[in-house]
Amino acid sequence: MVHIKLFGLLRLDTGLKELDAEASTVAQLYPILLAEARRVKPATKVTAKDIDGCTVMINGKQGRKSSRLKDGDQVLLMSPVCGG
Amino acid sequence: MATKYGGYMGKVVLLDLSTRTAEDYPWTDEDREKYIGGKIMAAKVLSDHLTGKEQPFSEENWIVISTGPLTGTGAPSSSRFDLSCLSPQTGILTSSNCGGSFGYYLKKAGIDALILKGRCEKHTWLEIDNGRFIFHDADADGLWGLRTTEGQEKLESLLTAKWGARRAFGKLMIGPGGENLVLYSAVLSGERAAGRAGVGAVFGWKNLKAVSVTGNHEVKVYDPVKNEKWNRKWFKYLRKHPLTGNQLPRLGTAGLVSAMQMRGILATKNYSAGRYEKFEFVNGETLAEEHNIVNKGCLTCPIKCARTVEVQGRKVKGPELETLVLLGGGICNHDLEKILLWNAELDELGLDTISCASTIAYAMEANEKGLWDNGLVFGKTEGITELFDDIAHRRGIGAELAEGSRRLSKKYGGEDFAIQSKGLELAAYEPRRAVGQGLGYAVSNRGGCHLNGGYLVILEGLGLNTNPLTPHAKADFTMLFQDLMEMISATGQCLFTSYAFFPGFLITRPGGIVTRIANAAIPFIGWALRFMNKFPLALELHLPVFHQTKGMCYAVGMKMTFGKYIRCGERGYTLDRWVSTRFGIRAKDDSLPKRLTDVPQDPSDPKTRVPLEQMKKTYYRARGWTQDGVPTERTLKKLGIL
Numbered sequence: 001m002v003h004i005k006l007f008g009l010l011r012l013d014t015g016l017k018e019l020d021a022e023a024s025t026v027a028q029l030y031p032i033l034l035a036e037a038r039r040v041k042p043a044t045k046v047t048a049k050d051i052d053g054c055t056v057m058i059n060g061k062q063g064r065k066s067s068r069l070k071d072g073d074q075v076l077l078m079s080p081v082c083g084g
Numbered sequence: 085m086a087t088k089y090g091g092y093m094g095k096v097v098l099l100d101l102s103t104r105t106a107e108d109y110p111w112t113d114e115d116r117e118k119y120i121g122g123k124i125m126a127a128k129v130l131s132d133h134l135t136g137k138e139q140p141f142s143e144e145n146w147i148v149i150s151t152g153p154l155t156g157t158g159a160p161s162s163s164r165f166d167l168s169c170l171s172p173q174t175g176i177l178t179s180s181n182c183g184g185s186f187g188y189y190l191k192k193a194g195i196d197a198l199i200l201k202g203r204c205e206k207h208t209w210l211e212i213d214n215g216r217f218i219f220h221d222a223d224a225d226g227l228w229g230l231r232t233t234e235g236q237e238k239l240e241s242l243l244t245a246k247w248g249a250r251r252a253f254g255k256l257m258i259g260p261g262g263e264n265l266v267l268y269s270a271v272l273s274g275e276r277a278a279g280r281a282g283v284g285a286v287f288g289w290k291n292l293k294a295v296s297v298t299g300n301h302e303v304k305v306y307d308p309v310k311n312e313k314w315n316r317k318w319f320k321y322l323r324k325h326p327l328t329g330n331q332l333p334r335l336g337t338a339g340l341v342s343a344m345q346m347r348g349i350l351a352t353k354n355y356s357a358g359r360y361e362k363f364e365f366v367n368g369e370t371l372a373e374e375h376n377i378v379n380k381g382c383l384t385c386p387i388k389c390a391r392t393v394e395v396q397g398r399k400v401k402g403p404e405l406e407t408l409v410l411l412g413g414g415i416c417n418h419d420l421e422k423i424l425l426w427n428a429e430l431d432e433l434g435l436d437t438i439s440c441a442s443t444i445a446y447a448m449e450a451n452e453k454g455l456w457d458n459g460l461v462f463g464k465t466e467g468i469t470e471l472f473d474d475i476a477h478r479r480g481i482g483a484e485l486a487e488g489s490r491r492l493s494k495k496y497g498g499e500d501f502a503i504q505s506k507g508l509e510l511a512a513y514e515p516r517r518a519v520g521q522g523l524g525y526a527v528s529n530r531g532g533c534h535l536n537g538g539y540l541v542i543l544e545g546l547g548l549n550t551n552p553l554t555p556h557a558k559a560d561f562t563m564l565f566q567d568l569m570e571m572i573s574a575t576g577q578c579l580f581t582s583y584a585f586f587p588g589f590l591i592t593r594p595g596g597i598v599t600r601i602a603n604a605a606i607p608f609i610g611w612a613l614r615f616m617n618k619f620p621l622a623l624e625l626h627l628p629v630f631h632q633t634k635g636m637c638y639a640v641g642m643k644m645t646f647g648k649y650i651r652c653g654e655r656g657y658t659l660d661r662w663v664s665t666r667f668g669i670r671a672k673d674d675s676l677p678k679r680l681t682d683v684p685q686d687p688s689d690p691k692t693r694v695p696l697e698q699m700k701k702t703y704y705r706a707r708g709w710t711q712d713g714v715p716t717e718r719t720l721k722k723l724g725i726l
């Protein structure tokens with residue numbers, strides 16, 4: 001089981017702040033997230049592509065879509081931001 | 085003084101506050117072509133006036149309030165104006181840029197720029213009505229001593245009583261901070277602030293509490309039909325762009341906190357770290373979810389990044405990223421409600437939130453290290469609200485904190501962790517994991533400013549995702565971005581319009597092939613940038629992602645191209661620097677505290693520090709300055725300054 005936290009517009013658009021899921025790679029999390037988002041917020045316009053575009057951190061370190069996960073990992077997903 | 089160009093009113097006024105007399109300041113179309121408006125125009129006026137011997141608190145320190153040619157033309161996000169003068173905080177030229185509506189109303193009064201010289205004999209507020217200047221007694225009218233919201237409400241009631249009806253007008257107001265010459269005091273205009281480098285204190289020294297401006301002049305544009313059509317297209321582009329049309333309106337700049345945490349550039353505990361473990365309590369998402377945000381914006385702005393938030397039953401202005409970070413992790417505070425209330429309080433007192441927060445963080449660390457027994461402790465937030473009031477009124481320890489971190493570190497020690505450059509405290513981006521941003525802070529004309537420094541962090545993790553630790557090409561990009569932003573400010577536009585310069589897919593598809601190629605290529609294209617920076621006039625073209633150049637053609641009637649645009653920005657940036665060199669600024673002043681240059685953020689990775697000296701050499705070469713940071717005569721001639 002890994003713990004996922006969402007940030008940026010992804011969080012506002014899915015209505016999801018955090019959740020737990022079973023997955024052995026980051027990529028496996030995406031369909032789970034999408035399904036959960038559609039359950040919580042049926043009108044969500046978030047697509048798989050949007051989730052795919054997110055920055056990933058695993059246990060405080062930069063991760064990627066292909067990164068492997070193990071039990072107890074914490075995954076942060078952040079939609080891209082810029083400027084300030 | 086009439087002008088052939090659109091967008092200008094054709095009038096610059098020199099107002100002597102000592103004698104209460106006004107005269108036209110000579111400003112020709114040739115000046116408009118070379119120095120455009122806003123901060124570049126102000127740099128030219130001040131360059132012609134300042135010799136290097138003037139003091140910030142003196143009658144010889146002129147304040148230039150200047151607009152850009154796009155203000156009032158309907159161009160998007162074009163209502164900004166600049167307040168420029170010698171800064172009491174840095175001792176050199178500064179320009180503080182502000183949104184709101186004052187610039188628009190100054191033009192409605194028939195004035196492109198107002199230069200204030202001398203000093204009012206007593207506490208005064210100034211009314212400008214269609215080019216007439218009326219001086220009022222700020223004591224008799226009960227304005228002096230008021231906080232900024234109460235002061236602005238009072239100003240409105242005074243004018244409404246005088247006019248017999250409510251009329252729209254622009255206003256400037258200092259708070260107790262400016263009145264008491266706090267070195268980092270701000271000038272407020274509505275809810276917007278010209279916050280940085282202490283322009284409020286210069287107003288205070290001149291005994292000028294407030295300025296109101298109104299009028300019924302019309303801002304004429306060069307080609308109304310093409311201008312309107314182009315602006316429609318421009319608005320549409322900004323509204324569709326993922327940054328200016330989605331992220332900034334919905335999360336504001338506060339939306340960057342989480343991204344900065346992930347990149348390790350979130351200034352924490354006085355910049356001793358780049359990540360704050362409790363960032364989730366004080367990020368933009370939590371702000372959006374818990375405080376019922378309502379968007380607000382400046383005139384003609386489609387982005388509307390400003391916001392009103394609810395806290396403890398009050399509606400207050402929402403904090404910008406810098407305030408959220410520096411009053412949050414910067415002092416180890418994770419109480420968001422306190423930050424919201426402090427942000428409002430600092431605006432009421434007329435203090436710069438960045439410098440104030442950073443000075444307090446320095447004081448906390450000085451106390452922790454036993455250098456200065458001041459009772460301030462990281463994470464201890466009781467009494468901070470009262471401390472702000474003490475700073476604004478220069479009471480007790482507040483009188484010392486009112487001097488800023490540079491002066492305090494000279495007195496108590498700890499210059500290595502006084503996080504400032506040229507006397508101006510840095511913004512919230514910890515540069516050891518964004519080294520180009522570190523270079524920008526150091527070489528920025530007005531001191532440790534993220535925007536005047538070129539905002540390279542947009543390439544280094546907040547936007548694109550090029551290697552943030554490599555110095556390669558960073559100097560060349562710094563120069564290009566500084567020049568672009570200099571010019572955008574000069575035209576009267578908001579810098580946020582420039583973020584749409586990056587095609588949307590580069591932002592939303594960071595894993596896409598084009599984005600990955602761009603990120604990988606950037607460190608290797610310094611040579612191309614160098615060529616572009618050296619010969620910008622070779623770029624006689626308009627870029628489809630950069631609407632500003634055609635905007636200038638249609639609204640103003642200047643034959644503007646991307647190359648000319650960059651060259652104008654370069655002229656302004658170099659002119660500003662040239663003036664500051666008269667006040668002794670050299671390469672040694674383009675510095676950062678040793679914490680950022682000598683101590684790696686990650687002890688196991690020596691690359692996580694700013695390799696400043698290496699980048700500075702390339703930067704000076706690219707700019708055509710000596711290795712001591714002085715623009716050469718050849719460069720000044722090339723730019724038409726000499």
